[in-house]
Amino acid sequence: MKTDATAPPQKKKAVDWVTIRADFPILDQEVHGQPLIYFDNAATTQKPRAVLDALRRYYERDNANVHRGIHELSNRATAAFEAARVRAAAFVNARSAQEIIFTRGTTESINLVAQAWGSHNVKAGNRILLTEMEHHSNIVPWQLLAERTGAKLVYLPVTGDIGLLDLSHFDQWLAEGTKLFAMTHISNSLGTINPVSELCARARNLGITTLVDAAQSAGHRPLDVQEIGCDFLAFSGHKMCGPTGIGVLYGRQEVLEEMPPYQGGGEMILNVDLQQSTWKHAPHKFEAGTPDISGAVGLHAAMDYLDAIGRHKIAAHDQELGAYAYAKVSRLKGGIRLFGPHIGRAGLVSFLLKDVHAHDVVTVADQRGVALRGGHHCNQPLMRKLGVESTARASFYFYNTTTEIDRFSEVLGEIQNFFGG
Amino acid sequence: MFDELNDLYQQVILDHCKHPRNFRELDHPTCSAQGHNPLCGDQLKVFLSLDGDVIKEISFLGSGCCISKASASLLTESLKGKKKADVQQIFDRVHEMVMTGRVTGDVGKLAVFAGVHKFPARVKCAILAWHAVMAALKGDGQPVSTENQGA
Numbered sequence: 424m425k426t427d428a429t430a431p432p433q434k435k436k437a438v439d440w441v442t443i444r445a446d447f448p449i450l451d452q453e454v455h456g457q458p459l460i461y462f463d464n465a466a467t468t469q470k471p472r473a474v475l476d477a478l479r480r481y482y483e484r485d486n487a488n489v490h491r492g493i494h495e496l497s498n499r500a501t502a503a504f505e506a507a508r509v510r511a512a513a514f515v516n517a518r519s520a521q522e523i524i525f526t527r528g529t530t531e532s533i534n535l536v537a538q539a540w541g542s543h544n545v546k547a548g549n550r551i552l553l554t555e556m557e558h559h560s561n562i563v564p565w566q567l568l569a570e571r572t573g574a575k576l577v578y579l580p581v582t583g584d585i586g587l588l589d590l591s592h593f594d595q596w597l598a599e600g601t602k603l604f605a606m607t608h609i610s611n612s613l614g615t616i617n618p619v620s621e622l623c624a625r626a627r628n629l630g631i632t633t634l635v636d637a638a639q640s641a642g643h644r645p646l647d648v649q650e651i652g653c654d655f656l657a658f659s660g661h662k663m664c665g666p667t668g669i670g671v672l673y674g675r676q677e678v679l680e681e682m683p684p685y686q687g688g689g690e691m692i693l694n695v696d697l698q699q700s701t702w703k704h705a706p707h708k709f710e711a712g713t714p715d716i717s718g719a720v721g722l723h724a725a726m727d728y729l730d731a732i733g734r735h736k737i738a739a740h741d742q743e744l745g746a747y748a749y750a751k752v753s754r755l756k757g758g759i760r761l762f763g764p765h766i767g768r769a770g771l772v773s774f775l776l777k778d779v780h781a782h783d784v785v786t787v788a789d790q791r792g793v794a795l796r797g798g799h800h801c802n803q804p805l806m807r808k809l810g811v812e813s814t815a816r817a818s819f820y821f822y823n824t825t826t827e828i829d830r831f832s833e834v835l836g837e838i839q840n841f842f843g844g
Numbered sequence: 845m846f847d848e849l850n851d852l853y854q855q856v857i858l859d860h861c862k863h864p865r866n867f868r869e870l871d872h873p874t875c876s877a878q879g880h881n882p883l884c885g886d887q888l889k890v891f892l893s894l895d896g897d898v899i900k901e902i903s904f905l906g907s908g909c910c911i912s913k914a915s916a917s918l919l920t921e922s923l924k925g926k927k928k929a930d931v932q933q934i935f936d937r938v939h940e941m942v943m944t945g946r947v948t949g950d951v952g953k954l955a956v957f958a959g960v961h962k963f964p965a966r967v968k969c970a971i972l973a974w975h976a977v978m979a980a981l982k983g984d985g986q987p988v989s990t991e992n993q994g995a
Contacts, residue, residue, distance in 0.1 A: 779910075
């Protein structure tokens, strides 16, 4: 069932998105006496039985520490861990498995780059170009780097509620001493899908290093790092059917080889003396300590699971749900403010009901079995730009249905009545 | 239709949320303090005018969810005319009530917040204005955040 990211979409066989729900044991339950409608997938997705089984099988059959082991179980654990690396390389179409570093998630992946690459390459006066729609995890590591080095952060503006990037100064700002350009592929609070390939190409032409935060896109659409042309790409396992605690940093091999290590410890060294040490080549140079082996095994199973469905199909279904929900809730009578692009959006809607705080929306929706998220979504600068403190957000995955969106929209209507007048 | 929610959003709370009382800045407050809940972005400021030991005027401004606005509004009503020395005791009772649902003494109208304890994520909303008042009376002028107060 394995497919690879570069393979053309499989023959048009319709996916039955309703029966696929049976793969997710957690979805079959009631919350507050109502059928669970899980719409918090941008925060974390649920796990299919295939992933849960892979974790159980690993711990019941193969668990041991990796590398340097000579016994059978250690060999199996090492083989499973390294097979996950090969699988992840295929998943994003990296040139080799040496370009895949396992981390705890997107946040650690970006911190790794900010520390290991940043400290080595960024000097006082250099610019780091970001966008106003970045998650805190793609802002704060760069702020820490800027503090250490005296670099300056510059942000591409977001064009109001419609949530697109204002690129009018992009080339000019790139040319003005920018060392690194880092951007999100899909905004977690707007649903904007950024043209990462085009923007990376424009940065690359000027010799600028690029990083793509793929936390919201990795499990939702095909990803090809060669086509995107980025130097780094970061994503998390738990937002794409995998376990929490495992993530990936893709790094272009030439860039990785020049970088100093991230953390020091076991697994990453060649030789340790009392005063100095030498270390392995990438990716092992960046993986100090016992890694999350079961996490990698679970992530492997998640990638197989997603590709058995087909990421092209998941992407199409995502956009269908996003468009359906956007159209549906925009027709609500009591006044609703919607954020993000009208068309071509990812599978989420971010909104505010007139005169109802996002947290009140989420509390009431929860009582109707609908799991939403309300708050700043780790996008405080973006919230300030939009002039709001928070938004409520419904974010979908392939196991969600239009019937659930109908129910969600009905619940929003009830909430308007409840707080209205 | 929303029976379970009526515990949280009682009529009195909905009323104070839609029509907050004492929702203004005082001209010459004796003290004031800013309260901030970084989890939801709620910001409010309370103003107090003291006559000796007695709270003569009390008001608030800010934005937030229904629970935090209603809590601030009812707080201003219940503390007006109270002695400064009594505020700690009322705070303790309200705190205990929103954390556990137990009412350990007379809290007057504030009893409408007893249902909040069933919604752990909303306890901080209900207690935000109270932290701000305690900070104002302490008089160090420091903004107070729910994240540094352990709820």
